[in-house]
Amino acid sequence: MNKVVKVSLAVAVSAGLAVFAWGEIKEIIVKQVTEKKLAEAGLTPEALKKLGEAGFQSDPMVLAKISRGGQPAGRWKEGLMFDGMAPMPWLKSAANWFPGTEEVQPDEIRVTFMGSSPLPRPGQMGTSVYIELGNGDNFIFDFGPGSVANYLASKVPLNRINDIFITHLHWDHFASVPYAYVFGAWGGRWHEAYRITGPSGRTPKHGIKHMVEHMKEMLFWHRENFGVTPIGKGWDIEVNEFDFRDDGGGVYNKNGVKIIHWRQSHGSDGASAYRLDWNGLSVAFTGDGRPNSLTAKYAKGVDLLITEMQPELIAISSNVMGTMPFTARNTVDMAHNPAYAAGYLYDQVKPRLAMGTHVSFDGYSSAEIIAEVREHWKGPFHFGAPDLVVVNMTKDKMWVRDGVVPEYPNMAPPKWDVAATGGLLVPVPEHRRQDVQEQSIRDAEIPPDKYYPRGYQPELLPFWPSDKPIFLPEHMVPEGFKMKKVKKEE
Numbered sequence: 445m446n447k448v449v450k451v452s453l454a455v456a457v458s459a460g461l462a463v464f465a466w467g468e469i470k471e472i473i474v475k476q477v478t479e480k481k482l483a484e485a486g487l488t489p490e491a492l493k494k495l496g497e498a499g500f501q502s503d504p505m506v507l508a509k510i511s512r513g514g515q516p517a518g519r520w521k522e523g524l525m526f527d528g529m530a531p532m533p534w535l536k537s538a539a540n541w542f543p544g545t546e547e548v549q550p551d552e553i554r555v556t557f558m559g560s561s562p563l564p565r566p567g568q569m570g571t572s573v574y575i576e577l578g579n580g581d582n583f584i585f586d587f588g589p590g591s592v593a594n595y596l597a598s599k600v601p602l603n604r605i606n607d608i609f610i611t612h613l614h615w616d617h618f619a620s621v622p623y624a625y626v627f628g629a630w631g632g633r634w635h636e637a638y639r640i641t642g643p644s645g646r647t648p649k650h651g652i653k654h655m656v657e658h659m660k661e662m663l664f665w666h667r668e669n670f671g672v673t674p675i676g677k678g679w680d681i682e683v684n685e686f687d688f689r690d691d692g693g694g695v696y697n698k699n700g701v702k703i704i705h706w707r708q709s710h711g712s713d714g715a716s717a718y719r720l721d722w723n724g725l726s727v728a729f730t731g732d733g734r735p736n737s738l739t740a741k742y743a744k745g746v747d748l749l750i751t752e753m754q755p756e757l758i759a760i761s762s763n764v765m766g767t768m769p770f771t772a773r774n775t776v777d778m779a780h781n782p783a784y785a786a787g788y789l790y791d792q793v794k795p796r797l798a799m800g801t802h803v804s805f806d807g808y809s810s811a812e813i814i815a816e817v818r819e820h821w822k823g824p825f826h827f828g829a830p831d832l833v834v835v836n837m838t839k840d841k842m843w844v845r846d847g848v849v850p851e852y853p854n855m856a857p858p859k860w861d862v863a864a865t866g867g868l869l870v871p872v873p874e875h876r877r878q879d880v881q882e883q884s885i886r887d888a889e890i891p892p893d894k895y896y897p898r899g900y901q902p903e904l905l906p907f908w909p910s911d912k913p914i915f916l917p918e919h920m921v922p923e924g925f926k927m928k929k930v931k932k933e934e
């Protein structure tokens with residue numbers, strides 16, 4: 445500090461102290477910040493006196509302002525933010541999430557919006573909510589068109605995409621199911637079935653089981669074709685169809701995780717909402733549907749409540765989105781959740797954080813949606829849109845960030861728990877290529893020596909070379925394919 449500044453500070457301080465005795469100053473301060481907060485900042489009368497004697501600023505008001513940037517110390521609460529909305533110290537960045545850089549902590553839940561719209565578009569795929577728990581368990585709630593791209597970009601290996609809970613059988617909520625089924629099996633889901641949970645319906649034909657059976661039929665050619673490479677249990681599907689009428693009934697209870705369901709009013713029977721509870725934390729996801737008193741009941745007090753929402757902008761939105769106004773009005777009023785109603789529901793449930801997804805995230809409507817939500821709900825709210833909004837939650841903090849993924853990511857390698865079995869079991873393919881393809885078309889293939897350069901002749905594998913299962917001992921499995929984080933059974 446140069447001499448001039450030092451002197452002028454000293455003059456200012458002594459002038460201030462001449463007018464106010466310490467007791468008076470303290471009284472003023474206490475009105476604005478509590479004594480505790482003064483102590484937290486080290487602003488004891490002794491400390492101030494020493495600062496003043498050394499020629500430094502000793503006005504506690506000035507020092508308090510400078511040290512806290514104008515904010516009360518000890519918490520992140522500015523403007524209309526809320527207690528407990530703060531980034532955790534282990535986050536690599538408080539602004540962004542980068543796949544593969546952070547472990548979910550033992551007592552933490554991470555929720556990622558892998559798809560957030562009924563209408564897929566490059567920044568918003570079909571609805572899908574990914575829930576990762578600190579015990580290593582992961583769950584997919586709805587799996588809409590294109591959302592699988594965000595899972596892969598987030599480094600979720602294809603063979604680990606499993607435990608899928610479908611709210612209802614609208615295509616915008618499950619179009620990625622067949623993709624991850626066949627490519628997951630090819631990509632290494634060899635030792636476990638694909639597990640899908642969903643509601644029954646008015647008749648057996650309306651239930652999830654019927655969909656799965658017919659999805660397998662739809663994929664007949666594809667399954668036979670991929671069946672010439674190792675698949676193992678990859679084609680097995682464990683379907684857990686629950687009675688859609690059994691409001692509050694359990695659909696999952698394992699490893700300390702409980703999931704219940706209840707009905708949603710969504711045009712026809714067989715639409716459901718879910719709530720997951722684990723380790724004293726809870727997330728409810730309603731899928732689609734009209735504002736629902738059952739959600740008010742079963743999601744009551746949940747930490748994170750995720751609903752769909754539609755802005756009250758029918759005439760404008762129908763022009764923007766290219767929907768006839770009467771179709772838009774009728775669709776919302778018959779089957780969807782207006783943003784006003786979402787706010788009303790949030791106020792009934794009183795979650796620690798309310799989020800709206802399944803909504804076109806557009807500049808013209810976002811402020812309007814927030815205003816509509818705020819009509820009834822004054823608590824924490826955030827959009828679950830566009831894609832890759834990431835929520836970290838613990839018992840005392842919640843934080844929402846934007847995930848960042850490359851535009852052209854590649855798949856993460858499959859992960860196998862080789863430590864548990866001492867190696868990797870590679871199953872025998874179900875079919876031989878020569879049994880599912882006529883010889884004549886193979887005869888029409890251009891011989892490899894015509895296109896590989898002279899002197900370069902790779903050893904090709906046009907037919908699977910083994911009619912027996914193969915066991916690769918642990919040391920022969922490439923490091924990147926070994927599962928590092930092993931599930932902790934509780």
Ligand SMILES: [Zn+2]
Pocket residue numbers: 562571614616617732802
């Ligand atoms: Zn939908």
Ligand SMILES: [Zn+2]
Pocket residue numbers: 612614710732
């Ligand atoms: Zn729907």
